[in-house]
Amino acid sequence: MTLTESSSRALPRPEGQDRYTISEVAAHTGLSAHTLRWYERIGLMPHVDRSHTGQRRFTNRDLDWLAFVGKLRLTGMPVADMVRFAELTREGGHTIGARRELLVRTRGDVLSRIAELHDTLAVLDHKIEVYSDAMQTSPEE
């Protein structure tokens, strides 16, 4: 139960364990092994553990992290910013303020995006209604 941060164990993890191979993680996250290695390369992962022979062994924390990154991706946050966040995390506790700030900013972005979409929704609804009326009036299909 060392849940320092991130989502509180929502999905049942594929294994009860804490050491996953890259293909297991790929299967679980939907990301390709290529992409997972790429994430690591560009600094988007916390240090990923290795077996004594050098193979990656992902932990539940890594899965948490990947889930979180997935969320950030959904916000449309550029990868560079996510990397920045990852860096801050790796730098330790004294960056918590900065991290929080970054998330607050992102939160703002998400809110405006939602507002934008609501706007768009209104336009769509209007158009759809106009079309409905038109179909009632004139010969449809």
Add this chain to the structure above:
Amino acid sequence: MTLTESSSRALPRPEGQDRYTISEVAAHTGLSAHTLRWYERIGLMPHVDRSHTGQRRFTNRDLDWLAFVGKLRLTGMPVADMVRFAELTREGGHTIGARRELLVRTRGDVLSRIAELHDTLAVLDHKIEVYSDAMQTSPEE
């Protein structure tokens, strides 16, 4: 007042007229002249009027259309689909059903996107709170 469809005159149009040059439209929409020509080329515009010497003369309807396209763009709809919609529009009244369908589908997409963002928002809020707590507890900045 020949507002067949689209938004009901919200923004004050730059001129009271109904014939805009490409640079006027560019200024108004924020799209470049290049992009406007590109939109036309790929079939994303209704037929754009020309002056007797062949220069584009955009109308208020065109501005309406561009505003609508802007909204569709915000939904993340791929350009190809917008082109499809434009084609249907050009094909005339018998495609109203299909157009309506397309918009309904898009509406659904927007709704799921909004839901997704709400989800993400919850995660962000959670994290932000965790950070706030951590800052209260340990030496901040």
Add this chain to the structure above:
DNA sequence: TAAAACCTTCGAGTGCGCTCGAAGCAAGCG
């Protein structure tokens, strides 16, 4: 022990939505 999975490095390719520039010419305006 053999096949499958993993490792590394490297670099190229993809899809999307523009974005830009150049060439060479026609039209508009002040």
Add this chain to the structure above:
DNA sequence: CGCTTGCTTCGAGCGCACTCGAAGGTTTTA
């Protein structure tokens, strides 16, 4: 009259986030 704006066609370039493949090796597992 001359500068600005516009037209066309063509084709290249860009930023992003992957995505893939190959080469050449080691490790794991059935």
